[in-house]
Amino acid sequence: MRNLLLFAGVALLFVLTGFLQSWNLSLQILNLALLSAVMAIGVNIQWGYAGLFSTGIVGSVALGGLAVVLVSSKPVPEGWAAGGPRILAALVFAGFAIWLAGRLYRALPKSRTRALAMTAFLLVAFFIYRAVLDPAVLAVETNNPSHAGNIGGLGLNSLWAWPVGAALAAAAAWLIGKIALGLREDYLAIATLGIAEIIVAVMRNEDWLARGVKNLIDLPRPWPVPREIDLQADPAYLDMVGSFGLDPVSTSTILVKLMYAAMFGLVLVGLIWLCERALKSPWGRMVRAIRDNEIAAEAMGKDVKRRHLQIFIIGAAVVGLAGAMMTSMEGQLTPQSYIPLRFTFLVWVMVIVGGSGNNWGAVLGGLLIGWLYLAVEFLGPQLMDWITASLPPGELKTRLQETAAHMRLLTLGVVLLLVLRFAPKGLIPER
Amino acid sequence: MDALNALVAFLNFIVVPGLAYGSQLALGALGITLIFGVLRFSNFAHGDTMAFGTAFVILFTWWFQSMGISAGPLPTALLALPLGIAVTIAMVLGTDRLVYRFYRKQKAKPIILVIVSTGVMFVMNGLVRMIIGTSEKNFADGARMVLSPQDFKAATGLAEPLAIKTTALVSVVVALVCVAALFWFLQKTRTGKSMRAFADNEDLALLSGINPDRVVMITWMIAGTLACIAGTLYGLDKSFRVFVYFGLLMPIFAAAIVGGLGSPLGAIAGGFIVAFSELLVTNAWRKILSYLVPPDRLGDGLYQALSTDYKVAVSFGILILVLLFRPNGLFGGK
Numbered sequence A: 001m002r003n004l005l006l007f008a009g010v011a012l013l014f015v016l017t018g019f020l021q022s023w024n025l026s027l028q029i030l031n032l033a034l035l036s037a038v039m040a041i042g043v044n045i046q047w048g049y050a051g052l053f054s055t056g057i058v059g060s061v062a063l064g065g066l067a068v069v070l071v072s073s074k075p076v077p078e079g080w081a082a083g084g085p086r087i088l089a090a091l092v093f094a095g096f097a098i099w100l101a102g103r104l105y106r107a108l109p110k111s112r113t114r115a116l117a118m119t120a121f122l123l124v125a126f127f128i129y130r131a132v133l134d135p136a137v138l139a140v141e142t143n144n145p146s147h148a149g150n151i152g153g154l155g156l157n158s159l160w161a162w163p164v165g166a167a168l169a170a171a172a173a174w175l176i177g178k179i180a181l182g183l184r185e186d187y188l189a190i191a192t193l194g195i196a197e198i199i200v201a202v203m204r205n206e207d208w209l210a211r212g213v214k215n216l217i218d219l220p221r222p223w224p225v226p227r228e229i230d231l232q233a234d235p236a237y238l239d240m241v242g243s244f245g246l247d248p249v250s251t252s253t254i255l256v257k258l259m260y261a262a263m264f265g266l267v268l269v270g271l272i273w274l275c276e277r278a279l280k281s282p283w284g285r286m287v288r289a290i291r292d293n294e295i296a297a298e299a300m301g302k303d304v305k306r307r308h309l310q311i312f313i314i315g316a317a318v319v320g321l322a323g324a325m326m327t328s329m330e331g332q333l334t335p336q337s338y339i340p341l342r343f344t345f346l347v348w349v350m351v352i353v354g355g356s357g358n359n360w361g362a363v364l365g366g367l368l369i370g371w372l373y374l375a376v377e378f379l380g381p382q383l384m385d386w387i388t389a390s391l392p393p394g395e396l397k398t399r400l401q402e403t404a405a406h407m408r409l410l411t412l413g414v415v416l417l418l419v420l421r422f423a424p425k426g427l428i429p430e431r
Numbered sequence B: 001m002d003a004l005n006a007l008v009a010f011l012n013f014i015v016v017p018g019l020a021y022g023s024q025l026a027l028g029a030l031g032i033t034l035i036f037g038v039l040r041f042s043n044f045a046h047g048d049t050m051a052f053g054t055a056f057v058i059l060f061t062w063w064f065q066s067m068g069i070s071a072g073p074l075p076t077a078l079l080a081l082p083l084g085i086a087v088t089i090a091m092v093l094g095t096d097r098l099v100y101r102f103y104r105k106q107k108a109k110p111i112i113l114v115i116v117s118t119g120v121m122f123v124m125n126g127l128v129r130m131i132i133g134t135s136e137k138n139f140a141d142g143a144r145m146v147l148s149p150q151d152f153k154a155a156t157g158l159a160e161p162l163a164i165k166t167t168a169l170v171s172v173v174v175a176l177v178c179v180a181a182l183f184w185f186l187q188k189t190r191t192g193k194s195m196r197a198f199a200d201n202e203d204l205a206l207l208s209g210i211n212p213d214r215v216v217m218i219t220w221m222i223a224g225t226l227a228c229i230a231g232t233l234y235g236l237d238k239s240f241r242v243f244v245y246f247g248l249l250m251p252i253f254a255a256a257i258v259g260g261l262g263s264p265l266g267a268i269a270g271g272f273i274v275a276f277s278e279l280l281v282t283n284a285w286r287k288i289l290s291y292l293v294p295p296d297r298l299g300d301g302l303y304q305a306l307s308t309d310y311k312v313a314v315s316f317g318i319l320i321l322v323l324l325f326r327p328n329g330l331f332g333g334k
Helices: A002-020 A023-050 A057-072 A077-107 A112-142 A158-180 A185-205 A228-233 A235-244 A248-280 A282-292 A294-299 A304-330 A340-354 A359-388 A395-422 B002-039 B046-067 B077-106 B110-132 B149-156 B166-188 B190-200 B202-207 B212-237 B242-247 B249-259 B264-282 B286-292 B308-325
Strands: B145-147
Touching (some): A002 A359, A057 A185, A057 A340, A185 A340, A185 B110, A185 B308, A228 A235, A235 A248, A248 A282, A248 A359, A282 A304, A294 A304, A340 A395, B002 B046, B002 B166, B002 B249, B046 B242, B077 B212, B145 B166, B190 B202, B264 B308
């Protein structure tokens, strides 16, 4: 009952935004909030089910976005022909070399010679890798750099990118989990912080991949969603809108956003259903048993490390899925927008405020904090204008208005600290 | 002669910047490792504590400059440092009282404290942005160079110049003084010994009558002091931008973990290991090689293993290697 009221309260926030500001804005916030809720489910799987603290959520989101570019952006045949296969060969070679290094390391007896031999092997492998990679990268990037300069995508519907995004994020999580899980808990937090920074750095700097900071715009929409312009030219749509007496332009934007909301809602409901089933199954009980007492669970014959790795990968995959959904909605990839504040720590606040360990809590936190975070964007300056209205124009006034933008960080931190201290179980506690 | 030129270039591009950057990282890593040793959690707010301290040092520097006070050839910031340290200490003691103490009394799991420290990180980051803004601040004054490239060239007649910035020298000297003082404190004084005892074995330390609140307070004060100094030195040497200090978290953690969390000596070694690896890997070796290899054999590459955009990858790589092969660090921490 209480939970229903909480959800109704959040729904009211969106309705009020619709009435007081505009429905377009309300739906825009809703779509992003739904995506945040999906990310919150992913983080809740890692933290709430298993107690794994990852600070690399933004990396999974970014990999999801990259998947959209690779799967659905327009193919650039000249770019691909210039060096695509060679880049691929270099990457495969690098993977193979690292795998071989691992095998050799285990096969050889422990000695100083082994350490030297491994270093020499890796150095040689690195130089070969660069020798194969560099000319290919140069060739791809010099191909029509103002419009392309990348290897292009497959040109498929961006709906296909969603599972690919999940798979990419899962692969990265497997790699990092293999190394950092099973050590001290904080090591995972530090290692994930690093890998996320590297992923975003790669997307910013490797122009051949997704044009880097030159951004990739004009990605196609996912399958059932039409473009507003196409919709406005469609006679069937115009007839329908006309019969209701609505404005075709504003209705089309709202209709498109409604379609996204329906798609994201469907994914969210599906995920919640799966998570609830999983949590109630023997697997869910085992996972919670491990979280609450690792030693006891291990004594019962449960493979703690394996379970942790599994959960870490599943959680990252869900976040990657959300990242792909977000990029396919926005229709562009802007590596600069992947900042840890927005995609790592905000999602953490969502999970903790909502109630860690409870799927419904994560969803509620996602919708509530998602609304709050985005609504502050228009409420904050308005509030500041109102506060400073009586002040004469000058240094103090502009300074105060500037601080409104930084209030978000401070508020986020204070909310996190307050909830952790006074309501550590969150709005909807775990049963 | 060419070999000598190559050596000077090596000194100029690797050794001098590496010593300065390594000193800054070492001071940062010392703070992390002390907090880890005594309070037993990884403090994610340390980077922003550095930024917070530096912001106040900058404010005091401006104030001194407006009054016409300067330190001659040295940066004015050195005079402002004690005031900045005082504010930083007040801040960390305040956060400990308001935030961390509650969890300590509860004996919360370390991971909860890590999450709490990210919350503190946000609050501090927001405060710094509000106090001093997000734009780049350059607050180094005094003499720019201890050894100017022209003088060096004129004195030695070499083609390759060697430059030593004042801020680089200041970094190394201040770090040396801090480290000497810290080790004297930890080894010789009663309070320092009680801190080490507390870090070693909490129960035994409590049993022998060491006051835990006092140990914790002293630890925060030292960590705050080191953070403020490290941040100021880094800001003087490069420049001050808030988000850069968040990016410093990775190298500092890598340095502390390489040396072994909880080991002060390890943190210092780790700082230099990380700094030199970063420079060796991201340096473009073309210039140095051009003195050693005949021009027709040189080709047109930059001979750079990784572009400087990926310097975070270096600290990450070091971190991964340590986690894989020596999870306790080179000097055997916890």
